[in-house]
Amino acid sequence: MKYTQNYKSFFSENINDYNEQIRLEGLLAFENRISEGKTNILQTLNTENFIISSEFSPYYNRKLESQYLSMPVNLIIDNSIASFNELDKISIESRYSILEKSLKNVENRFFELAYATMHTTGQSFLMSFQASGPHACDRVMETIMIANDELTKYPSKVNWQKDLGKFNLIIDKDYRTISKGIGLVIGCSTFPTWNSVTGIYANLMCGNPVIVKPHPLSIYPIAIFVEEIRHAFKLAGYNPDIIQMAVDFIDKPITNELVSHEAIKLIDFTGNSKFGELLEGLKNKEVFTEKAGVNSCIVDSTDDVQKLCNNLTFSVSLYSGQMCTAPQNIFVPESGINSGEDSFSFDEFCDLFTTSLNNLVNHPKAGPNTLGALQNTNTLERLMKLNTHKNAILKSVRIVNSEFPESSTYSPLVIVLDEADFESYKEENFGPIVFIVKTKNTKSSINIAKEIAINKGSITCLCYCVNDKMIDYIRSEMNSVYVPVSFNFKGAGFVNQHAAFSDMHVTGGNPSGNATFTDSSYINRRFIWVGNRYM
């Protein structure tokens, strides 16, 4: 069960490792589901009250017509309460083995999961496959392994003996982990499984029944996990209502009713900062958030400006800047940068960057496959509004995806600003929007990046610098505001990607979120140790 922070994976991210039949079965399952409609979420309810979801494919540019079982919030909570004692009685070891089994069953559905993710989030097929499937499952493995460690940290029994001189004082002691209550996991629209599965599985390991409230635009992908977890508990002889889904619609949300219910003791949330902060302020609830953030790229110097640009343009284009880890603000000194023996002025850097970006997005295959599609119309509206900005040096244009002619795919917009234009770049501009900010010097870049991290939150910082002393300074300054730094990423390493077992995701120290995938607090906040004594 032990592992280090070296590379580790339990599920292959390489599509070629899976046989063609599994892939076809996945496609078929997906097509059946969206044509036939009804999900097979096996929730305990006698009536069949299916309703059509708000899910919309940005590739087909139409609603999916998928249907889900709708249940009143109180009924869901009652089911959850009824399952509580049962989950409590399952040993940590059995929970681990049941949950591991559920992942194996999800693995058989990785391709269905990939299509479901693609057509709800707008991620490319490859990203949909990797992020929702193997990467999410590896994060689960990491979580349940850490949970297993934390939950078995103390011995179940000790015979405590204290020498009192004339005799020994002997007390038997036991240590137990007591669950906190029902956990609500609120999903986001862009990463419906990757961002939610750790909270779901961490809760179940700790004995907390789970209610999953997916984003109304992205229900299908996480429904696959919920189905397989329910299935695994049922097969092991337990009440499957240990995990349930609470489905709602874009125009008829139920989240407020759920979060304010007194039976809900834990909330995992991925989404906007305003609602996240509201949740963090709730009394008597343990709340885990990942909120919005504004990520910086600090460009100081490099040994290869072309590789820098290729890496950076890929990172800002990947899923059209809809990743919480994507850089938004690229800080470049007004004096330009050194690259090996050469130096490049600020304008020359901008030219190299936009050229590299154009090359990527206009490549007939790599372009649309990197960009994916815009998940929702708000993002497109924001993009089109900024597209007329007077300092736009590269406007966003629609990119043709030959496989999906209706696809909502757009190239990133690049706007050049001065550091004094703070108000224009200090907020998150979600989507394919990049600001190149001209700063006085690198120290100024760092100070601005820090100020944004403190006030708006940052999940990542990408940095290009070849001076060891400056690297150490940047690391120390950005770490002091709880932002991890990725230095000199080139080639196949991208700042956007946080690997299970190695890269902690969100530090929890700045406004981008209050929790980390996965440190021990992510587990320990979900249960209570109680020690009893017997004479």
Next chain:
Amino acid sequence: MKYTQNYKSFFSENINDYNEQIRLEGLLAFENRISEGKTNILQTLNTENFIISSEFSPYYNRKLESQYLSMPVNLIIDNSIASFNELDKISIESRYSILEKSLKNVENRFFELAYATMHTTGQSFLMSFQASGPHACDRVMETIMIANDELTKYPSKVNWQKDLGKFNLIIDKDYRTISKGIGLVIGCSTFPTWNSVTGIYANLMCGNPVIVKPHPLSIYPIAIFVEEIRHAFKLAGYNPDIIQMAVDFIDKPITNELVSHEAIKLIDFTGNSKFGELLEGLKNKEVFTEKAGVNSCIVDSTDDVQKLCNNLTFSVSLYSGQMCTAPQNIFVPESGINSGEDSFSFDEFCDLFTTSLNNLVNHPKAGPNTLGALQNTNTLERLMKLNTHKNAILKSVRIVNSEFPESSTYSPLVIVLDEADFESYKEENFGPIVFIVKTKNTKSSINIAKEIAINKGSITCLCYCVNDKMIDYIRSEMNSVYVPVSFNFKGAGFVNQHAAFSDMHVTGGNPSGNATFTDSSYINRRFIWVGNRYM
């Protein structure tokens, strides 16, 4: 560094293990300090602004006239901020060794510490010695050992390699612990060191400079720790302002100014529930509380009612019920209890209990040595008010302490109530006040104890029961509201005592507090992991 939950101690609690000279030196130091007045708290300040504290000896029945350096809050915070970078640069290993060294120096002053504790808290000399000295220091050792484990959990560096088929993606990664900021530790009047040292040392291990705000009635004991920690940092070549004291007076408190200061990022608090809850609600501060609680004793059955009564009367008498772990409500079924082959009616049990209590408190030596003295006049007023209760079966009387004729020492008051009198016993009645509550049966006792734990908080539950099935039921029910149970304590095992390395103190799961001495959350909430990547 590893330990199990078996008995472990680094400091002897046996006074006979210390030589007579150390004891005399301690007494002399204490007497010098309270006659000469000025403390030698070496805070960085050019002016000498000493003021007389509110400390009052319940044994001498007079003010101590001790003096402490008074500094404006802003100056203390500025000093703390100035020490921040320095503490940050001390390695975890060095922090551990400096802090361990400070304990060794405190050990040389255990007797001074004992007298200081005795004459500010009213604890007996033996309890003052043990609780403030070896027991507090053992809890520190536990805390810094766990902190060391948590702070070194991830490797400082890894070389991460991922096989991408044609080549390996290689990324160097490092993992760093980033401190959260200045930690304020607010002490209580009854256990000025035991309840505060874990927060102080945990913060220092995690890189958070500390400001100690002792209770104005109990400054001297914790001042000894602060002095020795400052001394140890100074000796190691560091700025001693890494830890400072902020002293105030009963009629001119500074706590609100401190807790609302934005530079304070962590607060450790032991004290009343109202203020504790206010602190828990503060935004952007990590808050650790131990608040009030109402502890139950559930009497179901026993194999030796006399031993039961002897143990229970000692637990309610020890330091006159001023321990946060002391039982207040003794629940006994109206049908009485079985003891081995015999059975005892409710009234017979009450008789045995009060007889045992009388024997203890009226013993010329054991009585005053167990009871100690009442720490403050509020407790005495509360006691005297309830002493006229119509159902008092044993009234509180003043107990003569021949060594300290002025001592504020009183025997416990025992009142018999019916379970229907819930309003009368549901609150904490701090001090030597015991309610024997007649319940319908043991299940009723459990339900009431649970309700009190949920609404008012409980730190401990003592239970007498010889039926294994019922033991398991009681354990499970009380654990479900996050209360640990001590079963069938007799002889030298007392529910009041929580041993370092073995008994977690306060579960953090009910209103008696939100933190535990010492689980990993107690450490992990004080710092942030940040991982950086390098290509």
